[in-house]
Amino acid sequence: MAGELVSFAVNKLWDLLSHEYTLFQGVEDQVAELKSDLNLLKSFLKDADAKKHTSALVRYCVEEIKDIVYDAEDVLETFVQKEKLGTTSGIRKHIKRLTCIVPDRREIALYIGHVSKRITRVIRDMQSFGVQQMIVDDYMHPLRNREREIRRTFPKDNESGFVALEENVKKLVGYFVEEDNYQVVSITGMGGLGKTTLARQVFNHDMVTKKFDKLAWVSVSQDFTLKNVWQNILGDLKPKEEETKEEEKKILEMTEYTLQRELYQLLEMSKSLIVLDDIWKKEDWEVIKPIFPPTKGWKLLLTSRNESIVAPTNTKYFNFKPECLKTDDSWKLFQRIAFPINDASEFEIDEEMEKLGEKMIEHCGGLPLAIKVLGGMLAEKYTSHDWRRLSENIGSHLVGGRTNFNDDNNNSCNYVLSLSFEELPSYLKHCFLYLAHFPEDYEIKVENLSYYWAAEEIFQPRHYDGEIIRDVGDVYIEELVRRNMVISERDVKTSRFETCHLHDMMREVCLLKAKEENFLQITSNPPSTANFQSTVTSRRLVYQYPTTLHVEKDINNPKLRSLVVVTLGSWNMAGSSFTRLELLRVLDLVQAKLKGGKLASCIGKLIHLRYLSLEYAEVTHIPYSLGNLKLLIYLNLHISLSSRSNFVPNVLMGMQELRYLALPSLIERKTKLELSNLVKLETLENFSTKNSSLEDLRGMVRLRTLTIELIEETSLETLAASIGGLKYLEKLEIDDLGSKMRTKEAGIVFDFVHLKRLRLELYMPRLSKEQHFPSHLTTLYLQHCRLEEDPMPILEKLLQLKELELGHKSFSGKKMVCSSCGFPQLQKLSISGLKEWEDWKVEESSMPLLLTLNIFDCRKLKQLPDEHLPSHLTAISLKKCGLEDPIPTLERLVHLKELSLSELCGRIMVCTGGGFPQLHKLDLSELDGLEEWIVEDGSMPRLHTLEIRRCLKLKKLPNGFPQLQNLHLTEVEEWEEGMIVKQGSMPLLHTLYIWHCPKLPGEQHFPSHLTTVFLLGMYVEEDPMRILEKLLHLKNVSLFQSFSGKRMVCSGGGFPQLQKLSIREIEWEEWIVEQGSMPLLHTLYIGVCPNLKELPDGLRFIYSLKNLIVSKRWKKRLSEGGEDYYKVQHIPSVEFDD
Incomplete structure (x- = not known):
């Protein structure tokens, strides 16, 4: 396998010498000789790869070849880049770490001759070790197109059809x-x-x-x-x-x-x-x-x-404990992966291949992962000859070396997983090994991964030439997913693989192979058990979850090509000098805190850099030297918003290889960035007319993603002319923050046939007709458009639309109609901030797949569509609307699970018997006019969570709710003493949360079966413990600002089941705990209670107490030797909290 990876590097060096041939004028003979030597070298590598498993000497030769090729590529590419920058003439500076000189042509000629001699010597060594020269044939066995297409088809149900599942x-x-x-x-x-x-x-x-x-x-x-x-x-x-x-x-x-x-x-x-x-x-x-x-x-x-x-x-x-698959089930699963066909007549399984397959799956030991990986690997092999070769070799490609198959199932599984890696094409081997950068179970962003691969030139020229980087990345991920080596699913909205990750066993293989190949070094913080340390010659370094990184002190490898930080939060970058890392291709400093907020000017010396990310980093100043990075394809300057203004110099126009550019959200107003030269861009985010000209967008015809902020005065014509030719756009966001753009014309014509996601926050009183709207839109967000005509007749004809949001001031009319059969794919509809909207009609069969409906701040909307609101709705939120009584309409929705009502009109609310049959959660908030709520028998039979907040006139709860388990009450001012429950009501209620209510329920009205009670902001004068301690099932009590009295008593025998008690910000002065109270308490938290004179003596009788957390003011008294230490000395853990 190493031979294949080295062959990949050899080909890259060959391409460099070929593509930049004109820059090697004066050393043509030496270049031709080196290319000849590389050709000869490739012919030995295949046999060397096969023999490296049995010969340490051959393995040493392969490693030496890798060093020769990488060193040569570093030196020659440095020469090429400096030649292009015009800085090589007269340079006589040693690159000591490479034991070579990168100066003028005479010295380059000497260096190339030195490389040729090293290659000749290693070939001679390989021959003496028995490595034979072989003809390199990359030609793929011919295969009928139809057969290949059948074999490469994904199964329709990746997991749901799992055998025996x-x-x-x-x-x-x-x-x-x-x-x-x-x-x-x-x-x-x-x-x-x-x-x-x-x-x-x-x-x-x-x-x-x-x-x-x-x-x-x-x-x-x-x-x-x-x-x-x-x-x-x-x-x-x-x-x-x-x-x-x-x-x-x-x-x-x-x-x-x-x-x-x-x-x-x-x-x-x-x-x-x-x-x-x-x-x-x-x-x-x-x-x-x-x-x-x-x-x-x-x-x-x-x-x-x-x-x-x-x-x-x-x-x-x-x-x-699931069992391993039996032989028949193993074969069924294998067949489904290796021969993914809908119709058995489409493809005939060769008898020999069937026998070989049955033999090979024996080594999988009934483990589904091994069977799936083996099937995915063989799905790429189209002849019985390929299958026979794999069957014969399956024992020799093992994780950890050669052994027999008399080991347990886990080892057999590892063998198969390892073999699946060995059978990958060389470029996919690199792609797979790159996944070793990421921690276990880490969701890897495929977009970032694609640019990592491109930056390291892993993409094959035949795949990459003229193609979009993200598209090529998707193809490679699809290959790995098809082989069941990577786990990922296409996103419903984008139809792309957005994230991926590795099964833990595949990750073990990935880490082991990366270690074998010295592919990268992993440094974890805290140190990881899976962490491996490679030699100093490893050319990739990843820091996982660092707290601090000092580049000068912590990194001493000048041959480093990739430095990546993987983190979930910010970290300190103590030193930012990159002078010793001039060969870097990838530098990812996501969420770094740079000292002084400045990126060091030495960043400009990294002339090989292709990938630079400062995403969410705390940086305020980007140096002018950034303009030296002519090879950048990915530049992410979407830095932290910690500063209200950031300096970015006008040096980006020279980065003509850029494919991805994310600018800061805030840049100094005086800064003007010239971007017209960046015609290869595929993603441009945070483009602002404050700092750049719309005219610069005209030539960026490769753009797939574009987000624009219109700040300077702009006309619709200029906008349309600037983006009209970007026909490949898939995502477009336009936010008007002050352009003063006004038009009475029929909207913007969005002639983007590939557009899937569109967000418009701009004045646009009329929409384009449906034939001018992108037909493949899946997500649409409109805000501040002030549309004068009902947008639904146009939008409902977008057959692929899944999410629609009409935001603040998007529509200024009064009536909207959703026609029959409109919005056939819509799943989520959100409408907010429509001040004039008062009438909504929904015809039968409109929005048949709608699941979520949110309506917010539409004060004039008096009623919901009475008859044809989509019946499959599962979640509805209605807030700040003029609806007086939406219940009769809503309770007929038989699939509704979650309902939230806020700031609606109406004095009485009636829920009839049989209504809301599936409702699980109900949230009533700020219903200021609600005085009475009636729930008939049989209504809401499955309701288990009820939240009532700031319903100031509601005096009591209705009867019913046989399944209610959680009750949350906030600021219910007018309640009666028995508001919570009557005896026997709510038999399953176990959690009660009361916040800012004037008084506690009477003793007889507290549900006796409660297990958890939270009282917040009550400030009741009566000691709440007198009532609470009689609740025999109570296990958790929290009191926060909930008692304004001076004395609190926990009586002997009270709280027989209590396990956790939390008390904070209480004005009490004295707390008495009698012996026998709270016999099962294990956790006690006492927060800031400034007037409490001392902790109760009775704590020493609570032998079950394991954890005590108190404020720091008690530390002296409760520490060993303190006057109250005797009260807590039996408690295993005593903590002092701020």
């Missing part, structure tokens, strides 16, 4: 939907058994998604960080409408304690399913599990190779 899915779904005895279910077994596939099928199952109102999937992996796992869970569980960059940043900045508290509260109040995929150790589960409350609303699915992750003594735990 259906029965296991059915069993597991039962544990989550029908069986309440099990709260934690694990799927365990060896790697490659299909645990994640099985968990994914359960996670996406219709019955499961109906059962739970919140779902979270987190890949834990071997090298997880607790904070990252909790952040991912919280991100998944947060309501979708809160998914903003601000919310993401807020989650990223949370401490572990805050994350734990947020998740604990969220899981207590919701019916959630959490999947923790790929847990390795029992200790990992122990540190993750404190977020899970003792309540029953949540359920957990784990996957692991370790059967002892969760203690089997837990009666709520069940372990499911």
Whole structure:
């Protein structure tokens, strides 16, 4: 295999010598001799590759060839680039690390002669070791086009048709939907058994998604960080409408304690399913599990190779162990992958190939992953000769060297996975090895990956010549997906592979092969168990999750070609001198904090650089020397918004190889960037007329993605003329921030036949007719258009449209009509900020696939379409509308699961019997006029979460809600004492959250079966413990600003089941805990309570207490030797919090 990788490098060197031949004038003879030597060298490499497994001497020769070729490429390409920059004449500077000189032609001639001598010597050595010269034949066996097309077709259902999967899915779904005895279910077994596939099928199952109102999937992996796992869970569980960059940043900045508290509260109040995929150790589960409350609303699915992750003594735990596939099922799965055909008559399976296939799958040991990879590999082989060769060689291409097949299934699986790598074409080997850069379970962005590959010139010329980089990347990813070596699915909106990742066993193969080939060095922070350290000659370096990186001190390899940082947050770049790294091709400094906010001017010396990313980096000043980087194809300057103004010099016009350019969102107004020369651009983001001219866009006819900010005064004609010729656009965003562009014409004619995503925030009172609108649009967002005519008659004819958002001031008319059979593919419709809209008509069969409807701030809309609102709607949010009583229309939607109503009119709300049959979650917010709410028997039979916020006149809750588990009340001012429940009502209610309400319910009106109570901002004068301690099932209590009295007492025998108590910002002065109170308490948190004189003496009697967290003002008294130490000396963990 190394021989193939070296052959790839040899070909690159050959191409350099051929394409830049004119620059080697005066040394033509030496170049011709070197090319001849390279040809001869290639003829030996195939046999050398075959013999390197058995001969350390041959393996040494192959490594030496690699060094020769890479060193030669570095020197000769440096000469070429400096020649183009006009800087080589008279240079006599040694590149000491390469033991050569890069100066004038005489010295280049000497160097080329030196390379030829090294090649001659290594060929002589290989011959003495028995390596034979072979004719290199890259010709592919001829094959009928029809047969190849059949064999290369993807199966329609990548996982859903998995052999022997259906029965296991059915069993597991039962544990989550029908069986309440099990709260934690694990799927365990060896790697490659299909645990994640099985968990994914359960996670996406219709019955499961109906059962739970919140779902979270987190890949834990071997090298997880607790904070990252909790952040991912919280991100998944947060309501979708809160998914903003601000919310993401807020989650990223949370401490572990805050994350734990947020998740604990969220899981207590919701019916959630959490999947923790790929847990390795029992200790990992122990540190993750404190977020899970003792309540029953949540359920957990784990996957692991370790059967002892969760203690089997837990009666709520069940372990499911899938079995390896039997022989018949193994063959069915293999057939489905190796011969993916719809009609068996289309392709005849050769009898010999069938026998060979049956023989080979024996080595897979019934492991689905190994069978899928073997099938994907053989799907690319079209003759019985190929199959016979693989069958004979399958034992010699092993992970970790030669051995027999008497090992366990896991080793056999590794053999097959390793062989799948050996059978890749050389360029795909490079692509696959590049995935070793990324941590386990990391979702890799295919767009970035494509540009990495292009920057390192991995793309084959026949694929790359004139093609879009992202398109070529998609082709390569598709090849790896087809072979089941990479996991990815096409995005519904873009039809592209947006992200990908590796199965953990394929990643092990990837890491091992990368180590064998000295492909890259991985440095993890904290150090990784999967981390490997290569020699200093490794030409690629990746830092995973660094906190600080000092380039001068930490990196001492001058031959480095790639430096990549993979991170989830910001990190400090202590030194930014790149003077010793002049051979870099790839430099990714995502989220770096640069000292002083300045990128060092020495960046201009990296003349080989093709890829430079400062995405979200804290940089305010880009140096003029950036203009020296003439080979850049990817430049991402979408830097952090920490500065209100950034300096970017006008040096980009010389980077004529650029394919991707992302500019800062904010650039100094005086800066003017000339971009007209960048005609090869495929992506241009944050283009602003404040800093650039629209005229510059005319020649960028290769653009696929374009985002524009119109700031300077601009005419519609200028805009149309500038972008009208960009016929290959797939994504276009135009945001008018002050161009004063006005027109009464029939809108902009968007003659972009490939356009899929369009966002327009500009004045445009009329839309183009449907025949001038891009017919392939899948996503459309309109804002500030002030359309005078109903846009629906035009938009509903866009047959591929899946998401439509009519934003603030997008329509200034009064009536909209959605016609019969219109919007045939629409799944999500959002309408907001339409001040004049008052009438909406929906005809029968309109929007037949609509699932989500959001209407916000449309004050004049008085009613919803009464008859033909799409029946398949599952989520509706209506906020700040003039609707008086939407309930009669909404309760007929039999598939509706989530409903949010806010700031609507109406005094009485009636939910009739049989209405809302599938509703799981109901949110009523700021219904200022609502005084009475009636729920008839049989209405909302499945409702399990109810939130009522700021309904100031509502005096009591209705009866009913037999399935309600979570109740959230905020600022309900006029409630009566018995508002919460009557005896026997809401029999399943376990979580109660009360915020800013004037008084507590009476003792007889507190549900006796509650397990969790949160009281926030109550400031009640009466001691709440008197009522709460009588709730016999209560396990978790949180009091925040909820008591204005002076004295609080926890009586003996009270709180018999309480496990966690949190008290913050209470004005109390005295707290008494009697002996026998809270006998099961294990966690106590006492936040800032400035008037509390001392902690209760009774804490010393709570022997179950394991964790105590108190403010730092108690540290002296509670530390060993302190006056109150005796109260807490029995507690294993005492922490002092800010």
